[in-house]
Amino acid sequence: MAEEPVAPVLLDEFKDGVRTLTLNRPEKKNAVDAELWQALGEAFTACRTDPAVRAVVLTGAGGAFCAGADLTAPSDPGTHPNARMRMVNDVALLLHELPVPTIAQVDGVAVGAGWNLALGCDLVVATPRSRFSQIFAKRGLSLDFGGSWLLPKLVGLQQAKRLALLAEMIDAAEAHRLGLVTWVVGPDDIDAYVSDLAGRLAAGPPVALAQNKALLNENADRTLRDALAAEARTQAINFATVDAPAAFLAFAEKREPDFTGRWAVG
Template sequence: MQTLVVERSEGVVTVVMSRPEKKNAADPTMWRELAETFTAVAANPDDRVLVLTGAGGDFCSGADLAGMSDDALAYMANAGEAARALHALAVPTIAKVDGVAVGAGWNLALGCDLVVATDRARFSQIFVRRALSVDMGGSWLLPKLVGIQKAKELAFFGDMLSAADAAALGLVTRIVSPAELDATVDSMATRLAHGPAQALSLTKQLLDAAAEGGSMELALRREGHAQANNINGVDAKEAKAAFLERRDAVFYRPAEIAGAEPASVG
């Protein structure tokens, strides 16, 4: 890896975008390495949670404009593959944000399930200031998260938002001090990694599918399919045994889940 640092510990995969001299602006190599890394996580049953962050006190300042080639369409296809691979992950994902998260960098963070930011983090759909339009899935994510009018305001003006401003819009899950960031995200990621992996994955799939539309009837059918998978799975049996034996359930068993096929909501 030329632009990323990838670390694994007890089911938690931490992906660090590491171009601190550019505030972790993404060049073509980083887009490719992000897509490859997300795809590898999807294929590894021992990877149960993904944390995405940046080196040097910033999350990501967007695309490195100096790294754009003359073939703009090919460049965007490369970047878009990273966004698609992140969105496709069935495991919980956490964006750990300090400093700037702007442009494509902010939309990478919004592509995660949870966003934990420091109180000094700053966010912007900065594209318009560069005479560019929204990318990295922002045109799809923003209206779903904040509604169409607020999405247009964010994209039309490209104003810089504080972490508190972003949280007020529902775009930040939790705000902490810089000193608390590592411990907070570590705690959240560890809880998720040691939780019932299939149930968490199916819950994510159910919520994502509902956010994309459909009826209550369709949601109920999906829920039934998902719950049947859970009831027949090893985690539900362990949860029941733990309840009857009055002990904590143990869901994190790397050796036992190796090679397991992920369940689907249908």
């Protein structure tokens, strides 16, 4: 009898400029093992180098987003823990540095590295049944997947300490109040909501959106003088594409522009 094919741990769909990556270990609430970390790294690298990708959606299968790292998965006893953490950190950096907008579509639990995977995206859409926790302390661990950097920037130092030290579970409404979720929509509506949102982002000017994302990420640690210099530099890059004049013309003609990001300097 032929064996049934094993489902991939990461589902990958591309449509209309939007690449949707679905964590696919529903029996583990999409907890991430070594195979899935590797698949995410490869997918983010491919998104970075493919000009056809204009937005990325990250979600989970089976009614959960991600239960964090799979601590039950077997690991090579000869592999130093630092090597495993380098793999995790590489994935976090790849996600953070993607030049295209990223959306986390969260339904169900997002805890530990799974929550930080969502927070590493530019926008987070959740449902009322979503639950979140920086669960590390309850496992005798400290924050990872960028949580120690992301949380203070998003909620301030005191609330970040509350989330990290108490490791309590919070609901979507509380996460939204703290600024850790961008929108909360009904579970029956989230697919259409995210599809519309991703489509709007994919239709935007790719070079300008990449510059905006980089400026906001980088300028959080810069002085105003540094930020203004960076803004001037990136604006010059935008004016070297066809998108800025195309937008001006579309505005004058009272229509929507068609953004391509094409270089316009001969």
